[in-house]
Amino acid sequence: MNRVFFKGIKGGTGTTSIIANIATLLAQSKHSVLCIDLDPKNELCLHLGHQWHNQIGWSNKAIDADANWSDSAFINEDNVKYVPFGSESTNTFALCTLLNQSKRLNLEANSWLLFDVPSHISLEELPLDENDLIINIVTCDAGCYSQIKKGHSGSNGFYLINRFNASNPLELDVYQIWRANLNQLAPFFIHFDSSVPEALAAKNVLINCSPLSVVKEDFQALASWLNNKRKSLSNSL
């Protein structure tokens, strides 16, 4: 089982969109994928074609030793399994329990477990182990730049640039600096493409709606990068 935590370094960097797309892509290439939304905004399921009036998620279940929150998992047309957040509020303890139980879920070998972590949650407070991948989603702007400069908390993970637009000189500059100084920067980025929000309006993901987009290629790069990371992790074990 491979747990990957996607977390925006600040709000609105595109974390949820990325999870939805990468999950679909992995599922389409015959991987088993389960996404768990940890964000109370409960947006991930909308990207995956969930019915918007259905508000039930894991937060609506009692988090106890039986892990019956896993009943609230859905599966969509692309074979992506997902657990929506739901409509209740939760606390850190519930989150910790959920994460611990997720390791013991009865899933196929080599399944992907993708978590949508909202930017306000600190991963340091959560029970992660060293095999977990953390991917911080950033955008090339002053906000993210200062976050990282300040010694942003998730420094043990990788950084992935989203919404990259080379026509903006400021973004180019920030990218140059990060490329030179930020060791954990993923060797590719995800382009800005207005088809991403358009896809959400169609309750779908970009890789289904705009197969000709460059961003689809970016997600393919991300997928194979994840695969390689997983292989090198399992080799080191």
Add this chain to the structure above:
Amino acid sequence: MSDRVLTSPQFGISLIKSRYNYFFEENSYSVFMSILLTISYFLLHAFIKLERIDFNNAFYRYFPQLKPNRFRLGDPLRFMIQLLFLTLVKFKRDSKEVREKETKYSIFKILPLFIDWAIRFDKWFTLRVRQSLNKEINESTQTGFQKLTAADFWENPHITKILLAAVLFLLAIFITVPFSLEAQAIFVSLILFIAYSLRGIEGPLPTIVMITLSVTTSTRYIWWRFNETLNWGDPIALFLGFGLLAAEAYAWFILILGFFQTIRPLKRKPVKLPKDTSSWPTVDVYIPTYNEPLSVVKPTTISALALDWPEDKLNVYILDDGKRDEFKQFAAEIGVGYIVRPTNFHAKAGNLNHAMRYTDGDLIAIFDCDHVPVRSFLQMTIGQFVEDPKMCLVQTPHHFFSADPFEKNLGNFAQIPNENMLFYGLIQDGNDLWDATFFCGSCAVIRRSAIEEIGGFAFETVTEDAHTALKMQRKGYRTAYINIPQAAGLATDSLSTHVGQRIRWARGMAQIFRVDNPLLGRGLSLSQRFCYLNAAMHFFSGIPRIVFLTAPLALIYFDAYIIYAPFLAILLYVVPTLMQVKITNSRIQGKWRYSFWGEVYEAVLAWYILKPTTVALFAPNKGKFNVTEKGGLTDKDFYDWEISKPYLFLATINLIGLIIGVFRIFFGDPVQIGVLLISMAWALYNFMILGAAIAVAAEAKQVRRSHRISADFPAAIRDTHGRTFKVRVTDFSDVGVGVSLPADDLIKIESDIELIMSRGRRQFSFPCKVINARKNRAGLILSDLSLEQEKNYIESTFSRADAWLTWQDNFTHDLPSESFKHVRQTSVRGFKSLILHAPENAKKYITKIGNILILVGSFMPQKPKLGNLNYESAN
């Protein structure tokens, strides 16, 4: 339409009328013709069911001169002539199967078959012997023959000497012993048989055998000419005969030198640089310019800055002999050095020498201002310098992304190897084996200390580059050639500038021969001297070429027997020797030069390099440096009458000779028919070559100022709404790119979009306007770029490391017969273009004559267009 008319059931007058209308109205024949046709239609119809004949498929293939629905008065006569022709001559279907069958059973397969058997026998025999001796056998086991050839015994100096002596002795016999005609016939057929048989076998050994055979036959030929074919009794014939013999001797000498030069092209590979970049040498890049516009120099400078090399070890300088403020400003803006000098002494060499006083890099890379380097240039070349401290020069090919005047005017850009390719593809690689690489003035790296040792770039001649390398080689420095295009530039774009450039080269080489003769003086090896000799000799081809282009006329015009021998002897010596040499050269050079084109190139230049080379030989200091103009524009088609005068003159006298020849055959002495026919065939060949030269002078217009360079690499676009698409760049120029989109109609014409291209892991976006879009293709034009953007654009297009890598792979190997056909077609085009561009009052007569010729021609029998006829019924 016609089907309906032919088959609809109508009766009586209305039927006749509809027939008439069919001819008169639908096919617009004259009234007379329509009536005639209608009558004959019904007459014919009484006997033959016309609609039963499958006209389109069979009939017109056998009678190509008859056109469907276009009946002409002469057609019955044409029909009869063609029918006669068809019954008399048998035709093979030109289908693939037949050709394959033919090649399968050719007699030239016999020898390869025997060789194959011998190899197999050798293997089998080795196997048996080893088995009987109980020795193991694996992949690397040498066969008996291999053991024999690899034995130490051959290395013994005495043995080699004896062998060499034996070979030379044999050669001497074959060359000097006079044969009877029968013996000569057997001799040449044997040699041609071997040569043609070996043609299809790959590898260096057959090449060497073919070269040996060519050397034998051609030397024998020259020997025979000297000893037996000079007419000592007739002073005119003797004089002319000597002229021809001298030209032939020249050609023979060039041939032998050429074989020597290209016997084993070195094909040197780049040397890897050490890991530690701090040990890499410092490099100055010089970009000399004189009068070229900034738009030409800009891309070169930007690409030079973008070369993959440690930033603190790379300095770029523009050496501006034009002393223009605009350049100074640009240099400051982009951050390169700008060096000017008070005078313009010694042209380019002086410019470089002046700059050397102000810079101090270990190595100097030189780019003519219109040669844009790719980023890997230094990575590919510098390794040689690091590895070998005596290395003074590494040259790379000059590659042109625009069509040279030949390609442009003949319209064959990127279809046949251009004039340059033989030199950069083969000869330089051959030179490299002998450590005699030529310095070509640009796209090269030079060691500073070597230049200093010879006292700066040579300025005594107008080809400072070749002379500089020669001087360094004299000092014992080594040179290298790396045949990987690492820069590209504009070719000269009109025939006159091309000729001007070649005049300069020719003059320069002649000057070198006067002021610093590579045959004399110290420091060169014999092979180096030979390579330089060949290069220089090449430029003296003017007189011999003109001799060849006029020689057959001596007999036709003056009755002078310049080859004083019986008809049969001439046939047995000349033709086989020519064939043998042609197929050998085709084998050696075929990837870089197609047969017969060399003659065309020489014919174009012959007259023009004749004078400067001769003058330079006697007065080496006459002649000044003239800069070749580039990037010019010819906005309409025109014929360059001025430059084509010599070709027109030569073509005319050959044509007149041909006409006289025809008369002499019919009304002259029948004894002469044989030699006359040979002379006429030769004159006809000359006429064809000159026609191709004439075709080159028809300057095609060139409207696009920016040359589109074809390419194929990935990029992306983002449209007005922010949607992205992956695309491939199919061509680019300095002002725009062409892209192919992943689906049709993705972007709208006139819309503003962004083009996204990467260089390594960096990415750039360029604002563009869509200027045309059809289906999945679109043309984008860059909207005003800032200097920074322009820089990025050039880095992600022109200086891509793979930009020019495929240029040599695009051509198939030469096929002499195909190439001959191509030259012939070009020649016909040349004469046609003469008519097109003829002065108005002459045009009328020319078109009249032309029409008459076409009319006469249309009665000639034609080869049926059998093609791939897929059923037999037509017979």
